[in-house]
Amino acid sequence: MASLLSIQLTGMSTNAHAQTQILECKDAQGRKILASRCPAGSTQVKEVEVTPVTNGLGQQPKAKVPTQSLWAKEIEFKERQKFKAEQEERARTLExxxxxxxxxxxxxxxxxxxxxxxxxxxxxxxxxxxxxxxxxxxxxxxxxxxxxxxxxxx
Structure with missing residues (x-):
């Protein structure tokens, strides 16, 4: 049971993007062991396929969208302010x-x-x-x- 817990903790700590090799092994008493390497005195039965980590909804995590730099946001803000001021000036001129x-x-x-x-x-x-x-x-x-x-x- 302790080895199963250590395997689960090892599985949780692995990065979702890095592929790890998980092996299913059987020891001398016939117990199933999941590990990255079979311990001494056990035999490998098969390789277990690891699926990528998903969020709680069963979806892949979203790729991180590059955010706009503070400098670019500042420029856009100033452009919007300038455009708004020009529109207000046109309205005042017409009035x-x-x-x-x-x-x-x-x-x-x-x-x-x-x-x-x-x-x-x-x-x-x-x-x-x-x-x-x-x-x-x-x-x-x-x-x-x-x-x-x-x-x-x-």
Whole structure:
């Protein structure tokens, strides 16, 4: 019994990846002995096949995946931060442009609604061209539609 325990301990301490030779031997009394070498006074019966160690689920242990170095992780983190900052800057730029358009439309609406002549251009001689009243009403409607899409900051 003691020899069987020593064989089990020997079997547990072996590396799963290294193949070991286990022999089944019989001693003079006919007892079965498992060992890497048959003891003196015993005869070899057969070689025992050793299966690789598996985890508790009967699966092979996973091969160790090489981990990313700390330096590479730091670079990826900084790239993600830079990309996020660029996206936020683009969003702020678009928001500022939209705010500016809304501001300009509000100014134009005030000047159209105050009833004073509204200059739309100049002739070749440099004389001003003023907006007609029916065009003014249409333009006010267009601007009010545009302003309805703006977020209110009044």
């Amino acid at each position: 500022r442009a939209d705010d500016e358009k809304c501001y300009q439309n509000k100014k134009k609406l005030v000047s159209l609604e105050n009833g004073l002549p509204y200059k739309t251009g100049e002739t070749k001689t440099g004389d001003p061209i003023f907006m007609e009243d029916q065009d003014r009403v249409k333009e006010i409607k267009k601007i009010k539609e545009k302003l309805s899409k703006c977020k209110s900051t009044d």
